[in-house]
Amino acid sequence: EAGVVQSPRYKIIEKKQPVAFWCNPISGHNTLYWYLQNLGQGPELLIRYENEEAVDDSQLPKDRFSAERLKGVDSTLKIQPAELGDSAVYLCASSPGLAGEREQFFGPGTRLTVL
């Protein structure tokens, strides 16, 4: 079974540029999460989707960050414009849904560097 797929794996951009990250969750997983992981820290939740609905986006900085999961499968996280402090690893995770809510399977992440 394929795991959570993320692309790109690495991205280097200049500040004020836009950037987008893509996530394909494990097939059949209804719940999708985007996390931010700063160097030396644990992941912090940005947004959680149940199917196509964003059910928890309280930690998402909505002035510059946006996310979508239009068909309840793949998801895109966007930053516009990027700032120096956005340099971090952006992790996507998925879980089966209510029945399997306890285990989240993580993708390899996208490492963003903002210059």
Next chain:
Amino acid sequence: GQQLNQSPQSMFIQEGEDVSMNCTSSSIFNTWLWYKQDPGEGPVLLIALYKAGELTSNGRLTAQFGITRKDSFLNISASIPSDVGIYFCAGQLGRGSARQLTFGSGTQLTVLP
């Protein structure tokens, strides 16, 4: 918000030694999870604990859910080189918006040959 204090921040041990790390919280959790993260990869679940007082093993790994529901520890016995990585504890309160995981800041483990 909820805070998780994970210690130690880093450890250097000899191959074959046992290692212990722990997490404490300012508030209670209903689930404790332990993850391992290798460089360039996402965290991988090692052990999940669902009940206060629960002691669970997974091979050389043993973890316990503290009675107060505010702490957990992870032990690794007879360490081997592939144990190198960052270990994270994570707490989860319950359903709905409380389902989100709160992660500790990690323990960087180095195993010396």
